Amino acid sequence: MENNRQMSAQQLMQKVSEAAFYVTDLKLYLDTHPDDARALRMFGEASRNAKACFEAFEKRFYPLFATSADCDSDWEWLVGTWPSQKMA
């Protein structure tokens, strides 16, 4: 995630969704292959990468999880593109 400084919200969201998808797909696979050592290793890496992507996005743009919302002066949770909206 070194070069995320230049990325637009849309470009970085693409990275976030790819990283989160990899976790989702591996999770389903592990549900039915809980002893697959290679998949377990892949999950560890996928999970770390997804966390880094979420953090990078939230730091630059807006909170994806309510627990990340800034509440110092205003309610930052309202900021950003909600799933019903189209990302600008």
Add this chain to the structure above:
Amino acid sequence: MFIFTKMTQIPVKINNKNPRLASYILSQYGGPDGELGASLRYLSQRFAQTEKSGIALLTDIGTEELGHLEMIGSIVTQLTKGEGAKSFDRYGVGDYYIDHANGVYPASAAGVPFSAAYLQSKADPIADIMEDMAAEQKARATYDNILRMCDDPDVTNIIRYLREREVVHFQRFGELLDMLQSKIK
């Protein structure tokens, strides 16, 4: 419990308007083989699963389907955003406009409201997983029908993706069925 994340599995960005296409795609929101039925089916059936793998898989796929429900709602919203009564009428979906205007209502393409009769919960892991495999195939077939009807590349990309997920879910349910059956033997 569920924690909402302010994103969709893949970004939904539809540039064109088409209320008719929206009314077809709405079937995967509240139709007989749609995402609402899928998520309710798996999230209900999981309470009777006995194996950890079964509980986990139904929880995780049921959760993913809820996310897909949200994506379908977003496609329908973006395809009809700003379109008025006359536009809905020109596209042949004036009847939908009369009851729901630009709202997203869980119904089939033919306007039949969502029903829990679309799904079962039998407390019999084998019977439930067999239903789930059939449900994934029916959802996949519905996405195929939508693809035959759709000529908007923004929409086609997302529908193809959702179709592919049904194929993966079918595969995982098949593996679970094998696990359950080998435990019985």
